[in-house]
Amino acid sequence: ILLLSSALAPGETDQNTLDKLALAAPPTPQHPLDVNMEDKLEVLGYDITDQAGKLIGYIAPGRKYRMRTYYRVLAPVTTEWEAFIHIDGFHRRHNGDHKPMDGKYPLSLWLKDDLLVDDYEIGLEPNFTPGSYELFFGLFTGETRLKVTKGPQDGENRIDGGPILVQ
Numbered sequence: 001i002l003l004l005s006s007a008l009a010p011g012e013t014d015q016n017t018l019d020k021l022a023l024a025a026p027p028t029p030q031h032p033l034d035v036n037m038e039d040k041l042e043v044l045g046y047d048i049t050d051q052a053g054k055l056i057g058y059i060a061p062g063r064k065y066r067m068r069t070y071y072r073v074l075a076p077v078t079t080e081w082e083a084f085i086h087i088d089g090f091h092r093r094h095n096g097d098h099k100p101m102d103g104k105y106p107l108s109l110w111l112k113d114d115l116l117v118d119d120y121e122i123g124l125e126p127n128f129t130p131g132s133y134e135l136f137f138g139l140f141t142g143e144t145r146l147k148v149t150k151g152p153q154d155g156e157n158r159i160d161g162g163p164i165l166v167q
Helices: none
Strands: 030-039 042-047 067-075 084-089 091-095 115-122 129-139 159-166
Touching: 030 159, 042 159, 084 115, 115 159
Parallel strands: none
Antiparallel strands: 030 042, 042 067, 067 115, 084 091, 084 129, 129 159
């Protein structure tokens, strides 16, 4: 059940669950990107934070972090894509397949010019050795990935998010 209101009375708090997903102004991501995905989505960048929301420069195995990916909707998205995160290196891969926004805001409802954030928990297995890994991410359904038509990518329609340091 969803109750909508156009105003809050004094002392009331906003309990809109979409406030954490839809942004009122463009973000300034820790890792800015300029990626176009089939003229449907623009990926503005991403943040890596600890569980308290503090931006961090590295991750460690066995601990939990958040990856916040920022999107601008350029045109209606007619396919219910899933998101993936790959942290690759040293013959290992961390795979973070998930429904964007925990499925709380389906892609079919995304509107042109929406500014949205997909906030997903990541955690490396304890066997990840220290070093520099590559972060790739994007959207897929089945064996098909949403095409990256502009911006850093690996040729397999995975956005190249750059190196990520594991300590």
